[in-house]
Amino acid sequence: xxxxxxxxxxxxxxxxxxxxxxxxxxxxxxxxxxxxxxxxxxxxxxxxxxxxxxxxxxxxxxxxxxxxxxxxxxxxxxxxxxxxxxxxxxxxxxxxxxxxxxxxxxxxxxxxxxxxxxxxxxxxxxxxxxxxxxxxxxxxxxxxxxxxxxxxxxxxxxxxxxxxxxxxxxxxxxxxxxxxxxxxxxxxxxxxxxxxxxxxxxxxxxxxxxxxxxxxxxxxxxxxxxxxxxxxxxxxxxxxxxxxxxxxxxxxxxxxxxxxxxxxxxxxxxxxxxxxxxxxxxxxxxxxxxxxxxxxxxxxxxxxxxxxxxxxxxxxxxxxxxxxxxxxxxxxxxxxxxxxxxxxxxxxxxxxxxxxxxxxxxxxxxxxxxxxxxxxxxxxxxxxxxxxxxxxxxxxxxxxxxxxxxxxxxxxxxxxxxxxxxxxxxxxxxxxxxxxxxxxxxxxxxxxxxxxxxxxxxxxxxxxxxxxxxx
Amino acid sequence: xxxxxxxxxxxxxxxxxxxxxxxxxxxxxxxxxxxxxxxxxxxxxxxxxxxxxxxxxxxxxxxxxxxxxxxxxxxxxxxxxxxxxxxxxxxxxxxxxxxxxxxxxxxxxxxxxxxxxxxxxxxxxxxxxxxxxxxxxxxxxxxxxxxxxxxxxxxxxxxxxxxxxxxxxxxxxxxxxxxxxxxxxxxxxxxxxxxxxxxxxxxxxxxxxxxxxxxxxxxxxxxxxxxxxxxx
Numbered sequence: 001x002x003x004x005x006x007x008x009x010x011x012x013x014x015x016x017x018x019x020x021x022x023x024x025x026x027x028x029x030x031x032x033x034x035x036x037x038x039x040x041x042x043x044x045x046x047x048x049x050x051x052x053x054x055x056x057x058x059x060x061x062x063x064x065x066x067x068x069x070x071x072x073x074x075x076x077x078x079x080x081x082x083x084x085x086x087x088x089x090x091x092x093x094x095x096x097x098x099x100x101x102x103x104x105x106x107x108x109x110x111x112x113x114x115x116x117x118x119x120x121x122x123x124x125x126x127x128x129x130x131x132x133x134x135x136x137x138x139x140x141x142x143x144x145x146x147x148x149x150x151x152x153x154x155x156x157x158x159x160x161x162x163x164x165x166x167x168x169x170x171x172x173x174x175x176x177x178x179x180x181x182x183x184x185x186x187x188x189x190x191x192x193x194x195x196x197x198x199x200x201x202x203x204x205x206x207x208x209x210x211x212x213x214x215x216x217x218x219x220x221x222x223x224x225x226x227x228x229x230x231x232x233x234x235x236x237x238x239x240x241x242x243x244x245x246x247x248x249x250x251x252x253x254x255x256x257x258x259x260x261x262x263x264x265x266x267x268x269x270x271x272x273x274x275x276x277x278x279x280x281x282x283x284x285x286x287x288x289x290x291x292x293x294x295x296x297x298x299x300x301x302x303x304x305x306x307x308x309x310x311x312x313x314x315x316x317x318x319x320x321x322x323x324x325x326x327x328x329x330x331x332x333x334x335x336x337x338x339x340x341x342x343x344x345x346x347x348x349x350x351x352x353x354x355x356x357x358x359x360x361x362x363x364x365x366x367x368x369x370x371x372x373x374x375x376x377x378x379x380x381x382x383x384x385x386x387x388x389x390x391x392x393x394x395x396x397x398x399x400x401x402x403x404x405x406x407x408x409x410x411x412x413x414x415x416x417x418x419x420x421x422x423x424x425x426x427x428x429x430x431x432x433x434x435x436x437x438x439x440x441x442x443x444x445x446x447x448x449x450x451x452x453x454x455x456x457x458x459x460x461x462x463x464x465x466x467x468x469x470x471x
Numbered sequence: 472x473x474x475x476x477x478x479x480x481x482x483x484x485x486x487x488x489x490x491x492x493x494x495x496x497x498x499x500x501x502x503x504x505x506x507x508x509x510x511x512x513x514x515x516x517x518x519x520x521x522x523x524x525x526x527x528x529x530x531x532x533x534x535x536x537x538x539x540x541x542x543x544x545x546x547x548x549x550x551x552x553x554x555x556x557x558x559x560x561x562x563x564x565x566x567x568x569x570x571x572x573x574x575x576x577x578x579x580x581x582x583x584x585x586x587x588x589x590x591x592x593x594x595x596x597x598x599x600x601x602x603x604x605x606x607x608x609x610x611x612x613x614x615x616x617x618x619x620x621x622x623x624x625x626x627x628x629x630x631x632x633x634x635x636x637x638x639x640x641x642x643x644x645x646x647x648x649x650x651x652x653x654x655x656x657x658x659x660x661x662x663x664x665x666x667x668x669x670x671x672x673x674x675x676x677x678x679x680x681x682x683x684x685x686x687x688x689x690x691x692x693x694x695x696x697x698x699x700x701x702x703x
Contacts, residue, residue, distance in 0.1 A: 010646070013646065013648065013649055014648035014649075017648045017649050017651065017652035018648060018652065023652070023656070330634055330635045330637065330653050330656070331649055331653075334649055334652040334653060334656070335649055335652075367520075367641075367642065367645055367646075368642070368645075368646050368649065369639065369642065370602070370635045370637055370638060370639025370642045370643075370650070370653070371519060371602070371639055371640075371642070372602035372606070372634075372635035372639070373602055373603075373606040373607065374602070374606070374633070374634075374635070376606070377606055390518070390519065390521075393519070393520060393521035394521045394523045395521075396521055397520070397521035397522055397523070398521075402520075402521065406520070410516075410517055410520065410522050410525060411525075413516070413517070414517060414522070414525040414528070414529075416511075417480070417511045417512045417514075417529055418511075418528065418529070418532065419511075420508060420509050420510070420511055423480070423511040423512075427483070427484050430484065431484065445643075445644045445645075445647040446643055446644055446647060446650075446682070447682070448647060448651075449647070449651045449654070449682075449683065449686060450651075450654070450679070450682025450683050450685070450686050451681075451682050451685040451686050452682065453485050453486070453678055453681065453682070455484075455485065456484075456485065456486070456487050456488070458487060459483050459484050459487055460478045460482065460483040460484075460487035460490040460491065460506075461478075461483055461506070461508055463487055463491060464506045464508070465508070468506070
């Protein structure tokens with residue numbers, strides 16, 4: 001099980017886990033989130049079904065996504081036909097490289113010098129910014145959080161709130177250092193500084209790149225959810241709009257948004273509805289005042305069809321990227337988003353990354369969980385997250401990623417547990433070793449910060465045999 | 472009704488008093504209990520680490536050993552969840568044993584319909600929700616109901632009682648620093664209650680918490696729900 005991703009993870013996770021300042025910032029931010037979410041969910045109090053509105057809403061949403069993912073072939077084709085009918089273009093990208101190459105080709109064809117981007121994890125996934133920069137094209141992140149990440153040269157810390165790990169003071173220092181502006185402790189001032197910079201970029205950009213929160217099969221539209229209005233500017237001002245959309249973003253019908261929009265808002269940020277929700281149905285038409293000349297949708301596979309082929313874990317494609325599982329995860333909140341080394345962090349990232357990327361290299365993430373199940377409980381589309389971590393672990397063992405020492409230990413353990421006599425002998429030996437302090441090396445990872453319990457005089461079974469007669 | 476005691480391996484070996492306390496309380500309630508001595512482990516460590524073939528063999532064994540019991544009761548939400556929720560997946564079917572296995576507090580409140588077992592424990596305590604009792608078995612109120620009926624016991628809730636203590640079996644050894652941080656967060660919630668005791672359905676959580684408390688010489692003790700209920 002030795003690999004560089006694991007070693008990097010162990011190092012980064014250990015450092016962050018011991019960083020109490022980091023913990024305080026995250027706990028404060030997630031505390032605010034938790035209060036908001038409790039409020040956001042109230043909207044669903046009367047969702048029809050029974051007296052448990054929020055639970056019914058989750059079940060309803062899961063049913064919509066289940067239907068979509070299990071007929072994804074049909075919905076994707078329907079979506080494509082409708083985009084084409086609306087005057088847009090569709091490109092099917094099997095790999096990250098296919099998607100990047102297509103964006104570069106479009107940029108070349110349209111003589112693009114500058115691109116404005118709204119927040120999109122799929123573009124992070126395919127490392128689009130690096131490819132654009134290498135081609136000499138200036139790409140600017142326009143979501144405030146993503147903009148801060150970009151000028152800091154950091155990947156997003158969280159799929160929804162990219163700079164959850166930073167305080168206002170951290171951001172002020174970043175702006176001072178990178179933008180040469182005076183230090184300020186006013187959030188409004190900081191926002192206005194970014195806004196002034198970004199307005200210029202919007203006006204002069206040739207292409208806007210966005211993701212999509214949903215791709216609607218029956219209308220050929222994409223839905224984009226945001227709070228800053230930067231996505232609207234990104235797809236309405238430049239000449240060309242390119243949306244990079246994971247194939248799991250499909251939903252069957254426009255009316256499904258009546259549930260999915262507020263559900264995403266409640267789980268993502270605790271809002272009843274996000275500030276801006278846009279539906280984009282193609283390029284500018286005659287007599288329309290704004291919109292791009294060309295509208296392109298890139299449908300990205302990049303490993304998703306492997307997950308689709310796995311009947312057991314297919315529901316991981318239900319994910320609407322709300323981030324709720326990250327926020328509730330006691331591992332995520334202690335090690336932070338960067339330690340994962342993946343595009344998608346937290347429980348959902350640990351579930352899907354071995355499928356989307358190299359299964360062996362990323363198998364450790366499925367083990368980096370106490371299986372507490374908090375993620376599964378909050379998931380608004382009812383993905384069986386902690387159960388899938390177990391499936392990933394089983395798959396890792398079946399494929400021989402488990403390592404020789406662990407395999408031998410479990411073989412010996414199994415041999416012991418199959419027989420009460422062997423178990424009793426092993427237990428006696430263990431008890432003896434504990435008493436004499438001989439189990440030190442084996443227990444060391446655990447006892448480095450804790451006292452191991454003192455072994456009792458007598459096991460339960462010995463006590464019972466002595467005090468009770470078998471019936 | 473004959474009730475089989477399902478004593479998980481680590482309770483057997485490290486915390487026998489928890490099993491003894493459970494048997495004591497059940498007998499006070501006139502329940503006919505017995506202990507099948509062939510039992511070893513439900514297979515959870517193997518299952519959680521990915522060794523499902525081994526876990527399956529142990530699940531099969533477990534089902535055979537407990538096949539005759541009217542009910543099977545265990546002082547562990549985690550091992551109960553393993554048997555009831557995951558053995559059927561391993562075996563491809565539910566068995567008598569999987570369907571009739573209950574966590575101790577659950578058995579008292581939901582099946583015997585007892586909330587007052589006649590215990591007395593004159594201390595201020597706080598209750599830690601074990602993840603598996605809470606989220607696999609949906610036991611939130613049952614342990615608290617039992618505690619509220621203990622004479623002279625004062626129950627104070629901690630913040631984030633539902634947050635994991637960081638044990639997670641092999642997780643705590645594979646990723647000790649993460650597990651330790653989670654332990655620290657949990658203990659700080661406990662400290663803020665000014666309780667003298669932390670109570671839980673699960674001794675694995677309590678071992679994790681107690682290990683930290685003792686290393687730091689903190690004046691808080693851990694005690695299983697079964698032992699509280701056996702106190703008079």
